[in-house]
Amino acid sequence: MKPCIALTKGRLEKQFLDFFESLEFDMSSLKDKGRKLQVETDDFLFVFAKGPDVATYVENGIADLGIVGEDILIEHQPDVYNLFPLPFGRCGMAVATKKDFEWPQRKKRIATSFTNIAKEHFMQKGESVDIIKLEGSVELAPILGLADAIVDIVETGTTLKENGLVIEEKFLAISARLIANRSSLKIKKDQLNPVIEAFKEGAKLTC
Numbered sequence: 001m002k003p004c005i006a007l008t009k010g011r012l013e014k015q016f017l018d019f020f021e022s023l024e025f026d027m028s029s030l031k032d033k034g035r036k037l038q039v040e041t042d043d044f045l046f047v048f049a050k051g052p053d054v055a056t057y058v059e060n061g062i063a064d065l066g067i068v069g070e071d072i073l074i075e076h077q078p079d080v081y082n083l084f085p086l087p088f089g090r091c092g093m094a095v096a097t098k099k100d101f102e103w104p105q106r107k108k109r110i111a112t113s114f115t116n117i118a119k120e121h122f123m124q125k126g127e128s129v130d131i132i133k134l135e136g137s138v139e140l141a142p143i144l145g146l147a148d149a150i151v152d153i154v155e156t157g158t159t160l161k162e163n164g165l166v167i168e169e170k171f172l173a174i175s176a177r178l179i180a181n182r183s184s185l186k187i188k189k190d191q192l193n194p195v196i197e198a199f200k201e202g203a204k205l206t207c
């Protein structure tokens with residue numbers, strides 16, 4: 001059976017496919033995949049899923065390898081091998097507030113999609129905070145008065161800027177990572193090692 005690679009849909013997907021093409025793997029059936037969620041190439045079966053689900057498919061051995069943002073690994077702590085960073089999906093985690101915001105004297109209210117990362121970040125500073133879980137457009141929360149601040153991904157800073165927010169603190173550098181199922185790495189060693197080595201070499205060249 002061909003190795004199965006789970007890919008994070010969305011921005012990582014496009015960046016992975018460019019990276020994959022640069023390694024001269026067969027890309028033909030991936031280029032016009034349309035809305036298909038599974039695509040077979042000469043060498044692999046690709047499945048396309050949301051980041052946390054990529055980690056779940058790899059953890060459960062449905063996919064042998066996965067491409068996922070480090071934010072997902074830190075937030076969800078799946079039981080997988082976290083092999084190495086890939087040269088795309090670079091961004092960071094930050095605390096951001098409204099410009100000129102003064103923290104109130106009560107417990108801080110933090111809106112985020114990354115509740116574990118946010119909790120852990122403030123815990124390490126010795127602060128207990130109230131976390132408000134949002135699914136997206138997190139930048140709205142301080143503007144609308146739902147929270148004092150957000151913990152979210154920042155890349156260019158455009159979303160913050162265009163919504164009148166500023167970075168108070170940057171605290172994590174993130175990139176896409178190659179992950180592997182623990183048993184696949186042993187059982188399918190001969191099939192997977194050449195691919196993993198090709199990704200590693202490609203990552204070194206592009207870094």
Ligand SMILES: Nc1ncnc2c1ncn2[C@@H]1O[C@H](COP(=O)(O)OP(=O)(O)OP(=O)(O)O)[C@@H](O)[C@H]1O
Pocket residue numbers: 008009010011012050051068069070071072089090091136153154155156174175176
């Ligand atoms: N602005 C960004 N710049 C670079 N990488 C990002 C950015 N936002 C997210 N990422 C990385 O890409 C991964 C996938 O993010 P993406 O926004 O495509 O999916 P998502 O969070 O499920 O969003 P959506 O629900 O809008 O599809 C994240 O886990 C993170 O590692």
Ligand SMILES: O=P(O)(O)OC[C@H]1O[C@H](OP(=O)(O)OP(=O)(O)O)[C@H](O)[C@@H]1O
Pocket residue numbers: 135136137138139152153154155156157158159160
């Ligand atoms: O610094 P920037 O380059 O502006 O990128 C940061 C934005 O990108 C992500 O949002 P996404 O586009 O995934 O939408 P979301 O709000 O639905 O998560 C992230 O949550 C920020 O909002």
